[in-house]
Amino acid sequence: MPTISMFYGIVIRLYFYDDERYKLPHIHAKYQDHEASFSILDGTVLSGSIPVPKTRLVQAWIEIHRESL
Template sequence: MPTISMFFGILISIFYGDDEQHHTPHVHARYQGKSVSIAIEDGSLLAGNIPHRQLRMVQVWIDIHREELMADWELACAGEEPFRIAPLQ
């Protein structure tokens, strides 16, 4: 699972090559040993737990980069490594 972005101690990753188990386009965020899965389409929390402030930062980042994330999702579903995306600044 490659890291596609990093900001404020948060690592954002996306799986690739395993589209049968991952139907909803989403990213994984890790922060201080905790992790979440967040839907790309609407930023909703799918699973996991990280502090609220970091969750909101990831949701804002998703909102800003939604088109790039969907392009990365398509690459991931095709078994190709996704591109890196600019961090939240």
């Protein structure tokens, strides 16, 4: 899975063909031992969890980069 961004200890990854589970465009975020999948459309958490402050950073990152995603 290619890494597309790293910031504040968060790694953002994108599977190009990963539409089996969610049927939505989404990204995967990893922070330390935590992992979560986020919808690109609205930033909601689809599965998993990461600490709330890091979740907010990922959601802000999605908002900024939505067009390019």
